[in-house]
Amino acid sequence: MTELAIETSGLVKIFGKTRAVDGVDLAVPAGSVYGVLGPNGAGKTTAVKMLATLLRPDGGQATVFGHDVVREADTVRSLVSLTGQYASVDEDLSGTENLVLIARLLGHRKPAARDRSAALLEAFGLTDAADRQVKNYSGGMRRRIDIAASILRTPELLFLDEPTTGLDPRSRNQVWDIVRIIVAQGTTVMLTTQYLDEADHLASRIAVIDHGRVIAEGTPGELKASVGAGSIQVRLRDAAQREEALRVLSSVLGEAVRPEADPVALTAQLSGEDSDREAAEQASRALAALAAAGVVVDNFALGQPTLDEVFLALTDHPATEEAAA
Template sequence: MPAIETSGLIKRFGDNVAVDGIDLSVPSGGVYGVLGPNGAGKTTTIRMLATLLPIDGGSARVLGHDVVSEADRIRSKVSLTGQFASLDEDLTGTENLVLLARLYGYSRPAARSRADELLSAFGIADAGGRQVKTYSGGMRRRIDIAASIIVTPELIFLDEPTTGLDPRSRNQVWDIVRALVAGGTTVLLTTQYLDEADQLAGRIAVIDRGKVIAEGTTGELKASVGAGSLHVRVVDPGRRADAAAILRTLLSESVIEEADPVALSARLDQASSVAAALPAFEDAGIAVASFAIGQPSLDEVFLALTGHTAQDESNIETETAS
């Protein structure tokens, strides 16, 4: 039985259709990624599946239960960690976890033991006695996830759990996600970070403007958009735009100027089409630090599927989940 099944799922906020007929089938076990930019409908979809928002059309079942008629049964089996820490910042880390454990029915000694266990497992035992408002962003995300698994859920929704975190904190959260899966929990992960989906998810649904536009493993998605990908790094960042113009002329493909100011990438239908690129760079006096052909990145997959990158805010539609 799939952990989640949806058919034609719809959510409207006034005239805005935030979720527009989403079909999902999420297998039990492992991490299932929902990938898309801000405003794509990811958070609204999760809130409907977690029974926090009513659905306006279609149907959904979570762990075999209907989200409309069996909402209470779903709530007893799932946890949700949103984009922002939901703890009492004036309480210490330990006090927050003990409070939640007591609400779940733990005795005082058992609640304290569970809090200590989670603080230790998440690498923040030394901070247990400090108020949460003194925690760093990475520590807040870790304790927020810890609070979501006071009672180990069958399914946990992680809504962009690493937004705004530094690379080290992101890696720590990734380790937590892997540990959850190893313990038998199914994870539905929403993210706008393509490398995060690539690292964690067994299967990925790519959504844009409230619709699923592609679904599959990372390998399947990459294979669907071309034979390969060209990755170029120029020596002088001031010449990157010139290098991009040459590639667009030679390849007749979209060229992505990466976050790294010297990096470029382009999707290839035929690897042989890049043969003229290096001589063209040399004729233009553009020094190249590296030039390699490999698999397309998920950035390039998203561009090929939607016509814009996952970070292109010109295409963002505001998502209202209140």
């Protein structure tokens, strides 16, 4: 039995009439990246806030390295660090000032606070911007200073709440690299995200959350296998043939086929059993069947399972509908 960084049972948080977190059980092994995947409003941030001692649970319990997040909040605070979804540094202050401030609050003496801040700014490529106010930073730089502020004292457990939402692809890759380096040094990372892709790249285990409940949990491989290997998107030459195409695809693939908003497009699920080759095979069988039925295909594409598809498969409703919840 490996050590658990986080263990929760029946964790509940209620806001008014909404059960934002509704009985969450988690067991997060130490020393790896744990992904919490879900759409906006699924309860990811609320769950993280409870684990980071920012919110008091309304029910159930949670421990961080064996310490209760309510009764031993101070001990938990000395083990964890949180990079929130919204800038958790002071925009009016410069990069250096922000880092030195947090370092001092963590108990570093002045010279140590300055040294550690300077070293982190350098490692994060922010030395040139060190004396500029954070409000003048680009999105990627701001994320980096945010993460730097979280590791001024190397935490045992680091919460990253949607660290790449709103970042361009390059900045997103930089954040991914940083996360890998941090984990390699022995820190456990809990990462929330809306992107299956991101959880897939970084996390060794993933919990999928919807409506405050864990609806699936496992390794990325297990999760994708349960969803299917992906999907095939087909564009027809003639919209009149779509009914026929739908019928052919469902009988060949035995899976859900749905028409898209575009009258000539449709998407079919592939049940690839966790094997890309099988997915490709299915796709070619599907295309052959369409050709045999006389349906003219203009083009097609194979898609990796997206969060939307994970949600469709797990909950029978697309993730995006829940954005307001």
